[in-house]
Amino acid sequence: MRFTIFFHVIAAFILSPMIPGIINKVKAFFAGRKGKPVLQMYYDLAKLVQKGAVYSRTTTWIFQISPLVTAAVGIIGVMLVPLGNTPGLLAFSGDYILLVYLFGVSRFFTVLAALDTGSPFEGMGASREVQFALLAEPALLLGLCALSALSGETSMNTMVISLQAGTRPVLACAIFIVLLAENARIPFDDPTTHLELTMVHEVMILDHSGPDLALIEYGSALKLWAYGSLTASLIVPQGILSPWASLGAGFVALLFVTVTVGVIESIMARLRLIRIPQLLVGATILSLISLILIIR
């Protein structure tokens, strides 16, 4: 049993850069292109690690510490989140609050580093990021609270497992929307463009280079993995008792979530900036509905 838990964490460390690759492949398939190789992010990371970092003279230590925080938060986040019926490596009561605020800390440091460069362009990205985060956070917290109220548990592992079927899809939708918002995916943010109008997350890491950029990219891949496996845990049906089978089901569900992200990126355009808050309010409403349905 313990071994499957370790296996999940190690798989997350090794495989998480593949998730953006799979998303890119799905998008390429929809566009009728061949697309980048699935392992492209590994090559990028290897290339970045070999380079040296360049720091602007206006930046302070905050600018240098923020990539470390992003990567560290990603690593802890992956350890906290369960996949399928396999519990996370670190589990204690109330760990879902820690998860939400860990990602909050990482975002805080990214925003601080963006402001630290003194570039107005990065400041604009930081402002947008904070605005969306403000709306995405209640959706995630309320969703996890609904999970907690339903199961009477306060640890993510136990509450995902003891969840009844009816409200699962609603909660999964809410957390999936939060996933798209928090990981700078298409209805909220276009990760592939470098246009002033469309950038939110990308703009904040423009001034990072070399190993710092590699840490940020790796951290965001781990973050995507953490949110993805949280969503996947809500899709995996209960009652798969064998640890390896449940882990396998978790991986299949994670793959499904990844492909869904790719499909959504292919068939949707990026929303206008003023429409984004409405979608995030919608996610919050979904969480609230499931909370009301649970505690009625």
Add this chain to the structure above:
Amino acid sequence: MNSIFNFLVILLILLNFRLISSSRLMPCIHVLVIQALILSGVAWMTHQGHMSLHLYFMLVVNVFLKAAVLPWMLTRVVQKNIISRELDPLVGYSPSLIIGVVLLGISVMISRPLSLSHTLIEDLFLPVSLFTLFSGLFMIIARKKAITQVLGYMVMENGIYTFGVAMAIHEPLIVELSVLLDVFVAVLIMGVAIFHISREFNHIDTDRLSVLRDL
């Protein structure tokens, strides 16, 4: 069986939120069609053991009117008036969503003391019927265009129908039919009226209708 029932009821809630939050009229009409189909399905499922002839009749009339005739008429009104969306609602769409959640909470709260022990129905059913009623009422209050108010009226009727399904095992045929006839006639008259109003005044904004007067 039970999980399908729960799924349908939750879908009903989500459709109500879609109605409240959408500014486009055609999707709203489609939502009404889906809602009518779901309601008929739910009514059929709750009365499955003891379906009588008049219940079948009711269901057929219900589906025919609410999922075919009324949407067709509303679609015609929308197309003839060349309107596709409600542009300046009295309450914006995000606040509408939040008010919708408050309404859902209220309907859950007030339906808690009412017990439905004599029916087969889940305890989720009563709050949902109340919520449908409230959201229809809210649409009538919070939107300016006459056609959106008609939609709200139809949602309200759906709520009343759900309530009837929840509360009464043997609902009288005459009562239900007369309610349906009411709605039919109301939508018919409102459709014609909206068409004429918009042809005379070039708009169907009810706010501006209140300042009409003879010369």
